[in-house]
Amino acid sequence: MPIYDFQCNQCDTKFDEYFRSASERKKLFCPSCKSGNVKKIFSVFGMSVKGGGAAGSDGGSGGCGSCTASSCTGCGS
Numbered sequence: 001m002p003i004y005d006f007q008c009n010q011c012d013t014k015f016d017e018y019f020r021s022a023s024e025r026k027k028l029f030c031p032s033c034k035s036g037n038v039k040k041i042f043s044v045f046g047m048s049v050k051g052g053g054a055a056g057s058d059g060g061s062g063g064c065g066s067c068t069a070s071s072c073t074g075c076g077s
Helices: none
Strands: 003-008 014-018 038-041
Antiparallel strands (some): 003 038
């Protein structure tokens, strides 16, 4: 079941919506202001790395989420 991220063009609220399939179409409304003026936005999916140690791989704040280094000495984060 795909999940897509959307943003309201009226109030800038971001929300996600579940679809039964990638080809399903339905009219969406902002959960905050009820506007139908919404757009699909780029989605970022989360993942964790077993045995990590890389900054950001444990779900904490800061660091380079896509970095596989064991420290941030080389990237400046």
